[in-house]
Amino acid sequence: MELGLKIDVDTYRGTKIGVPKLLETLAEYDIKASFFFSVGPDNMGRNLWRLIKPSFLLKMLRSKAPALYGWDILVRGTLCSGPIIGERLPWVIRKASEQGHEIGLHAWDHYKWQNHLDKMNARTIFDLLKAGVRLLEHIAGLPVKCSAAPAWRCTEAVLIEKEKFPFAYNSDCRGHGIFYPVVGCRPILQPQIPTTMPTYDEVIGRNGMNDSNYNAYLMSFIRPGQLNVLTVHAEVEGISRHGLFREFLERFISRNGNIIPLGRILQSDIPIDRARILRRVIPGREGWVSYQSN
Numbered sequence: 001m002e003l004g005l006k007i008d009v010d011t012y013r014g015t016k017i018g019v020p021k022l023l024e025t026l027a028e029y030d031i032k033a034s035f036f037f038s039v040g041p042d043n044m045g046r047n048l049w050r051l052i053k054p055s056f057l058l059k060m061l062r063s064k065a066p067a068l069y070g071w072d073i074l075v076r077g078t079l080c081s082g083p084i085i086g087e088r089l090p091w092v093i094r095k096a097s098e099q100g101h102e103i104g105l106h107a108w109d110h111y112k113w114q115n116h117l118d119k120m121n122a123r124t125i126f127d128l129l130k131a132g133v134r135l136l137e138h139i140a141g142l143p144v145k146c147s148a149a150p151a152w153r154c155t156e157a158v159l160i161e162k163e164k165f166p167f168a169y170n171s172d173c174r175g176h177g178i179f180y181p182v183v184g185c186r187p188i189l190q191p192q193i194p195t196t197m198p199t200y201d202e203v204i205g206r207n208g209m210n211d212s213n214y215n216a217y218l219m220s221f222i223r224p225g226q227l228n229v230l231t232v233h234a235e236v237e238g239i240s241r242h243g244l245f246r247e248f249l250e251r252f253i254s255r256n257g258n259i260i261p262l263g264r265i266l267q268s269d270i271p272i273d274r275a276r277i278l279r280r281v282i283p284g285r286e287g288w289v290s291y292q293s294n
């Protein structure tokens with residue numbers, strides 16, 4: 001059984017504390033994964049203002065967000081623009097790259113992308129991608145060959161702008177198999193490797209799910225012969241739920257599971273379909289995410 005491991009890094013705190021912890025654990029188990037970094041300003045605390053929305057407040061309380069993410073993440077960037085993560089913590093990103101993990105772009109400004117993508121024109125989308133790629137390449141000293149949209153929010157405009165970068169693949173949506181996304185009548189030649197499994201914050205606190213049955217539930221999604229991609233967050237699995245994540249790794253490895261970076265999945269001769277990217281609301285997550293159409 002193969003599992004692609006995607007690690008999203010959204011914040012300054014996740015980069016500073018979560019990534020080093022994950023690197024240590026992955027080295028211990030001799031695992032290579034794909035890290036998608038947010039390198040620009042950390043304004044994620046601005047999500048706090050969205051507490052005025054009842055659905056968001058409920059999600060925060062259900063998943064015990066302050067305990068899960070830390071209060072400093074929740075208020076970061078609320079008063080003035082947050083720190084430029086890549087400028088403050090380049091050594092963390094460099095270390096991940098030097099240890100042989102795949103390095104990709106998650107965001108320049110995660111908050112802005114996640115909340116304002118619908119209002120952005122093509123130029124703004126390109127500029128955000130360019131700013132992120134430029135700083136990430138400067139830090140890692142290598143070309144950036146993959147990207148993953150923040151909060152799985154991707155539009156046709158995003159796909160077209162991403163084509164201007166030499167990405168070997170993107171991981172922008174949820175779905176079940178690798179595919180070439182179709183825009184208008186033509187396929188975009190950068191394949192999508194979708195996340196196939198739910199995330200911790202989507203699942204926990206709903207339908208009787210808690211930390212003691214979570215890993216067994218995750219395992220139930222993994223099947224041989226199909227695409228299996230798990231997304232974890234440096235802010236969660238790297239910090240407050242690190243023990244739970246270690247337990248998952250042990251459980252999967254003990255069943256002869258093999259964990260690989262997403263780029264490695266492309267090297268196998270797995271068939272690549274064509275599909276559109278649609279929007280869908282999924283249980284436990286606020287707002288829409290991009291989804292593989294078929």
Ligand SMILES: [Zn+2]
Pocket residue numbers: 008009010106110150151
């Ligand atoms: Zn993210």
